Amino acid sequence: MARRQYPFHLIEPRWQQRWEQEQTFRAWNPGEAVPPGHPFGLRHGLDGKTPVAAQLPPKCYILDMFPYPSGEGLHVGHPEGYTATDILARFRRAQGYNVLHPMGWDAFGLPAEQYAVKTGQHPRVTTQANIANFTRQIRSLGFSYDWSREVATTDPEYFRWTQWIFLQIYNAWFNPETRRAEPIATLPIPSGCDTPAKQRAYRDSRRLAYVAEAPVNWCPELGTVLANEEVVDGRSEVGGFPVVRKPMRQWMLRITAYAERLLGDLNNIDWTDSLKEMQRNWIGRSEGAQVTFALEGNPEGITVFTTRPDTLFGATYMVLSPEHPLVARITTPAQREAVSAYQAFASGRSDLERTELAKEKTGVFTGAHAVNPVNGQRIPVWIADYVLASYGTGAIMAVPAHDTRDFEFAVKFGLPVVQVVEPPSGRDWRGYTDEGVAVNSTSDQVSLDGLPTPEAKRRITDWLASRGLGARTINYKLRDWLFSRQRYWGEPFPIVWRTGEDGTRYTEAVGEEALPLVPPPLDDYKPTPDGQPPLARAADWVNLPDGSVRETNTMPQWAGSCWYYLRYLDARNPDRFVSESAERYWMDSTAAGSRFGVQGVDLYVGGTEHAVLHLLYARFWHKVLFDLGHVSTAEPFHRLVNQGLILGDDGQKMSKSRGNVVNPDDVLAEYGADAFRLYEMFMGPLQEVKPWSTQGVAGVYKFLGRVWRLFIDETSETAFEQACAAEPDRAAAHLGLIKLAPNVQDVPADAHHLKPLHQCIRKVTEDLEGLRFNTAISALMIFVNEAIAWEVKPVSVLRPFLQLLAPLAPHLAEQLWEMLPSGPSGAPPESLSYAPWPSFDPALLVEDTLEIPVQVNGKLRDVIRVPVAATQADIEAAALASEKARPFLEGRTVRKIIVVPRKLVNIVVA
RNA sequence: GUGGGCGUGGCGGAAUGGCAGACGCGCCAGACUUAGGAUCUGGUUCCUCACGGAGUGGAGGUUCAAGUCCUCUCGCCCACACCA
Numbered sequence A: 001m002a003r004r005q006y007p008f009h010l011i012e013p014r015w016q017q018r019w020e021q022e023q024t025f026r027a028w029n030p031g032e033a034v035p036p037g038h039p040f041g042l043r044h045g046l047d048g049k050t051p052v053a054a055q056l057p058p059k060c061y062i063l064d065m066f067p068y069p070s071g072e073g074l075h076v077g078h079p080e081g082y083t084a085t086d087i088l089a090r091f092r093r094a095q096g097y098n099v100l101h102p103m104g105w106d107a108f109g110l111p112a113e114q115y116a117v118k119t120g121q122h123p124r125v126t127t128q129a130n131i132a133n134f135t136r137q138i139r140s141l142g143f144s145y146d147w148s149r150e151v152a153t154t155d156p157e158y159f160r161w162t163q164w165i166f167l168q169i170y171n172a173w174f175n176p177e178t179r180r181a182e183p184i185a186t187l188p189i190p191s192g193c194d195t196p197a198k199q200r201a202y203r204d205s206r207r208l209a210y211v212a213e214a215p216v217n218w219c220p221e222l223g224t225v226l227a228n229e230e231v232v233d234g235r236s237e238v239g240g241f242p243v244v245r246k247p248m249r250q251w252m253l254r255i256t257a258y259a260e261r262l263l264g265d266l267n268n269i270d271w272t273d274s275l276k277e278m279q280r281n282w283i284g285r286s287e288g289a290q291v292t293f294a295l296e297g298n299p300e301g302i303t304v305f306t307t308r309p310d311t312l313f314g315a316t317y318m319v320l321s322p323e324h325p326l327v328a329r330i331t332t333p334a335q336r337e338a339v340s341a342y343q344a345f346a347s348g349r350s351d352l353e354r355t356e357l358a359k360e361k362t363g364v365f366t367g368a369h370a371v372n373p374v375n376g377q378r379i380p381v382w383i384a385d386y387v388l389a390s391y392g393t394g395a396i397m398a399v400p401a402h403d404t405r406d407f408e409f410a411v412k413f414g415l416p417v418v419q420v421v422e423p424p425s426g427r428d429w430r431g432y433t434d435e436g437v438a439v440n441s442t443s444d445q446v447s448l449d450g451l452p453t454p455e456a457k458r459r460i461t462d463w464l465a466s467r468g469l470g471a472r473t474i475n476y477k478l479r480d481w482l483f484s485r486q487r488y489w490g491e492p493f494p495i496v497w498r499t500g501e502d503g504t505r506y507t508e509a510v511g512e513e514a515l516p517l518v519p520p521p522l523d524d525y526k527p528t529p530d531g532q533p534p535l536a537r538a539a540d541w542v543n544l545p546d547g548s549v550r551e552t553n554t555m556p557q558w559a560g561s562c563w564y565y566l567r568y569l570d571a572r573n574p575d576r577f578v579s580e581s582a583e584r585y586w587m588d589s590t591a592a593g594s595r596f597g598v599q600g601v602d603l604y605v606g607g608t609e610h611a612v613l614h615l616l617y618a619r620f621w622h623k624v625l626f627d628l629g630h631v632s633t634a635e636p637f638h639r640l641v642n643q644g645l646i647l648g649d650d651g652q653k654m655s656k657s658r659g660n661v662v663n664p665d666d667v668l669a670e671y672g673a674d675a676f677r678l679y680e681m682f683m684g685p686l687q688e689v690k691p692w693s694t695q696g697v698a699g700v701y702k703f704l705g706r707v708w709r710l711f712i713d714e715t716s717e718t719a720f721e722q723a724c725a726a727e728p729d730r731a732a733a734h735l736g737l738i739k740l741a742p743n744v745q746d747v748p749a750d751a752h753h754l755k756p757l758h759q760c761i762r763k764v765t766e767d768l769e770g771l772r773f774n775t776a777i778s779a780l781m782i783f784v785n786e787a788i789a790w791e792v793k794p795v796s797v798l799r800p801f802l803q804l805l806a807p808l809a810p811h812l813a814e815q816l817w818e819m820l821p822s823g824p825s826g827a828p829p830e831s832l833s834y835a836p837w838p839s840f841d842p843a844l845l846v847e848d849t850l851e852i853p854v855q856v857n858g859k860l861r862d863v864i865r866v867p868v869a870a871t872q873a874d875i876e877a878a879a880l881a882s883e884k885a886r887p888f889l890e891g892r893t894v895r896k897i898i899v900v901p902r903k904l905v906n907i908v909v910a
Numbered sequence B: 001g002u003g004g005g006c007g008u009g010g011c012g013g014a015a016u017g018g019c020a021g022a023c024g025c026g027c028c029a030g031a032c033u034u035a036g037g038a039u040c041u042g043g044u045u046c047c048u049c050a051c052g053g054a055g056u057g058g059a060g061g062u063u064c065a066a067g068u069c070c071u072c073u074c075g076c077c078c079a080c081a082c083c084a
Helices: A008-021 A039-044 A078-095 A110-119 A123-139 A156-170 A196-206 A255-268 A273-283 A309-314 A326-330 A333-348 A351-359 A404-413 A453-466 A564-570 A580-587 A613-627 A664-671 A673-682 A694-711 A714-726 A728-737 A751-769 A773-787 A795-805 A810-819 A872-880
Strands: A059-064 A098-100 A172-175 A180-183 A209-219 A224-226 A244-253 A286-295 A298-306 A317-320 A364-371 A378-383 A395-398 A470-475 A495-499 A505-509 A603-606 A640-642 A849-856 A859-867 A894-900 A904-909
Touching: A008 A673, A008 A728, A008 A810, A059 A078, A059 A580, A078 A098, A078 A123, A078 A603, A078 A673, A078 A751, A110 A123, A156 A172, A156 A209, A156 A564, A156 A613, A172 A196, A180 A613, A196 A209, A196 A505, A255 A273, A255 A613, A273 A613, A286 A309, A286 A453, A298 A309, A298 A317, A298 A326, A298 A364, A298 A395, A309 A453, A326 A364, A333 A364, A333 A378, A395 A404, A453 A470, A564 A580, A664 A673, A664 A694, A673 A694, A673 A773, A673 A810, A694 A773, A694 A795, A694 A810, A714 A728, A751 A773, A751 A795, A773 A795, A795 A810, A849 A872, A859 A872, A872 A894, A872 A904
Parallel strands: A059 A098, A059 A603, A317 A378, A603 A640, A849 A904
Antiparallel strands: A172 A180, A209 A224, A209 A244, A286 A298, A286 A364, A286 A470, A317 A395, A364 A378, A495 A505, A849 A859, A894 A904
16 A cells, blocks of 8 residues: 555544544434533534524535445445535534434335344344444544434334324325315215214225235235336336236225326426426326217217317227226127236236337227217227226327327228328328318317317317316326335334224224334244235234234335434424424424524435435425325425436446455555545536546545645654554554644735636635535635745635535544644634634735737637726737737728627727 | 537647637756756747738637537547337
8 A cells, every 4th residue: 555645544543532422413402401511502602502593503404315334335426416415514504503413214124124024033133233334434524414313224123103194194094175185084085874884984085095906016925015117128127027017905095186286396496407397297197088988889978088179080999907807897798808818918918028028019909899979980999908007097099190099099990080180281091190180070079170170179188078077187107106005124014904894804003002013023034825914924013902903004115204304303302203393493493483494404415326216205294294184394405416327437337246446445555535425426417327437536645745745744654653653553543643733824816816706706615505526626726736835824714724624634633733723712612613704805815917828810819917997998909919919810800899898808900 | 329528739738709829748948956747937729031911620600709509510538229
């Protein structure tokens, strides 16, 4: 190993210990006593006091997406976001905010359970070992987390409240009038429900958490169902195992009720457009109409959803999804065999096969005919798996002339194609799916001919509505959230099953006093042989004395991460999931008594992989809690930033198989935490994808070495090194031998010191504000490159510089700060972390003269120096007098001279 | 297919419509050294001996002025994907 640039291996542990011992980064809630001598109290005049919310400084809640503590440990992608938030947290602290910056563990998860299945070891043991390793790694990076607020979703004192929130959801319904969740007791029961059993069934069918027999994504390999979102291309997102559809009894959460609000409230939060767009796409709102087609020889009709009711005249056949309940009732005897065979074929296909074979349309005629309501045409009814049971009504009217899929299908099965839309300019109408003008759309009842598409839609929808045949409708892709898993290592549902007088089974909430409901230890963590979840093995736990039976499903991993940001606010509260005062102070800055900030988390940083699932689920839970009065904001995360992926040295995604994985532990050992942090930020913009470069780390490490040498006397460092060599065990104690360089002096600074400093202050402040860490670091480098050449280095200049460096490289900054003598203005604050952020003096940045580029016809010919006070005429004259520009002016007519004040001159010649 | 993002030196990347390439890596030269994968100084977009010219994936356009704005086009990345 090359010689160390500076003794980071001694400095970094030293400061990490100090911060921990002195609880430097503890954040105080309203009503909490600030211990005497704490730098936060000293800074804000709250030393030893117990402030109420109004006495605390403005809050700033800076949040990381908490990690799943995997057995592999941290990779360099994790600390990217963590470093960014830490820099901002330290910056805001220095600016005087009360900063909440917590960390915790999304600790439920499949790997620990799979290990338990193999070895019989309780998943908690594995989980705790992994948490310990992650904690060590994260702590070694010197992040300013308030560890007193650490949470783990697997902690019973945490999931007690996850279960409690589930009960709030279970005990609520969505009132379509008020468009919000309300306690289930307020649900009006229709008069038809005249027995307690019927009333109960009605209520249960309206709850926000309900049980349904639904076709689910069953993954045999994992032994559990998966949410739609967890299935990618017909395989499990985790592990990549095949997934099949299978009807099962499952818990669902009624997230669809919130579709409109989840969509609408995106407009009130500060997320990137691309992220909002992803959420919008996932929710998938589409406007259209429901249209009912009569069936020949059957009193029922087929209701379809269409976004193009204007093409109704072009509907030449209909398609039901193979699972549609009508199929059995309308299929003619002649077609029965073919239809059943097709249904078997469709259901037997895994999602993977369905996706892979999507190119080729398949389907079967049912033998039934429907009647096009608009022109009385008799059209055949088919079934095909390109129509999804779960979207719209599970049935479509097919308009092959103007829908790609219908067109493919019609061509394959020889069904008629009728033009009803005229494309704008001579384009082929066959398969034309965009807007145009309606044609061939006239009956004795109604005509659309000549109408542009939007107008035609309106006309036909009104007509259908007036006849009771259809209505304007809004449809969503979003489906209710499949919330149960057949696993051991998750939160058990606080639910028991009872059997009613009439023999039907129904659910009942476990009392809140029984929480947390902890999963019992098992000898064997596998599902039961008959396919029941592992918890079913614990007969004593499942069967209760009063004859009721516990729910044996558990909640998905998302549950714990849906609200952890709220628990941080009041992590050790034994009585409530979060106290009202803490919640208001940290989340709702517009509440009475607070003066600053935004509603919700001020900054939330994490990877794009959670762009839909976690963020949508968490928003949903938050809105339910908001409706029920448990939280004070409609949205949890005000500002959200996705950090970009870090690729390997080779520009490829890091993976063990490619052998390009960078282990932070190795980087830390060689370069230290400050260099690691600095490099993570120096690589490029936070949001971009960028490749790791070990040489790049060495570059910023050298920069920190230069900072060190800017301050340190080399002779004393040699003495220190010799002492360390003599007594390696006492190396840390020898740090005291290191002295400041003799030219670091407490003397007045002059303009040639102050100008670079104040330029640096301005640039770093603005860049941190905008999360442009790479350019902030570049500004620090520029300052150091200048300052290192100074003969004398005034302490009053070095001190603010260290403050600017501190958020990025806190250990080194603290160490050097400690060594600086106190200035004329008195001793520096106890900890650099709470020293007020320096401000720049614009007066010091003013130049006497300006460099003005001179262009001729837009090409740079010279740079002239003019006094700041120069008038436009002065500048013009100076430009025309330029020696270098003159040759380009000779023999030509000056047409125009553009003078951009303070910027540039452009002489336009003919 | 749909939506979003991105194309700038050998590399990572800088540039409120106003000097393209800040800062760093690498490379080249020099200094100090027994030595250097240390440190310090200087240089480093390309073509040209030079004057100068060209240059931000490509082609047009707007403008006194375009990496930046507009149109078309090519390439790469990410997400969703039979959503009626």
